[in-house]
Amino acid sequence: MITITLVRDNNKAITGFTVGGHANVAPHGQDIVCAGVSALVQSSIMGIERHLGRDIELVQDTDVLTMELIGQPDRLTDAIFATMLLGLTEIARLYPKSVRIIGHRR
Numbered sequence: 001m002i003t004i005t006l007v008r009d010n011n012k013a014i015t016g017f018t019v020g021g022h023a024n025v026a027p028h029g030q031d032i033v034c035a036g037v038s039a040l041v042q043s044s045i046m047g048i049e050r051h052l053g054r055d056i057e058l059v060q061d062t063d064v065l066t067m068e069l070i071g072q073p074d075r076l077t078d079a080i081f082a083t084m085l086l087g088l089t090e091i092a093r094l095y096p097k098s099v100r101i102i103g104h105r106r
Contacts, residue, residue, distance in 0.1 A: 002037055004088055006103040009073065014081035016056075016068035017041070023098035033098050036091050041065065044084040052076055 002023050007016040019041050023033035045067055048054050054077060055070040069077060085101075092099040 001097070002034065002099045004037070004041075004092075004099070004101045006085070006101065007068065008103060013073040013078055014085070015073055016066070017081075018064060018066045020064035022063065023095065025095065025098055033091060033095050037088065037099065040084050040087040040091075041067075044080050047080045048077055052080070 002019065002021045005018045006014050007018075009015050019037065022028075023031050023037070025031050025033045045056065045058065048069065049056050057066075057068040057070060059066045073081070088099070088101060092101050
């Protein structure tokens with residue numbers, strides 16, 4: 001199962017996330033669920049870092065990726081995170097045994 005843990009501040013704004021695990025819907029390299037989650041997560045990271053020019057902390061282990069926004073979220077980072085979450089929520093709805101989204105506050 002892929003587990004996505006969202007990190008939120010006291011105002012409920014997303015400030016980062018951790019993604020780990022495998023969907024196991026198909027063989028490695030052919031899994032559309034893993035590919036979809038990966039595309040949404042990587043696009044969000046690139047949008048925040050490259051397009052918005054925001055500083056982030058990015059840590060990638062073997063099968064866990066953690067991204068944390070450095071500094072305060074704003075309406076632009078919120079738009080990117082919210083769009084990512086819309087896509088991830090839809091994948092989780094379609095594949096509930098393969099994707100789980102968890103939210104917590106710091």
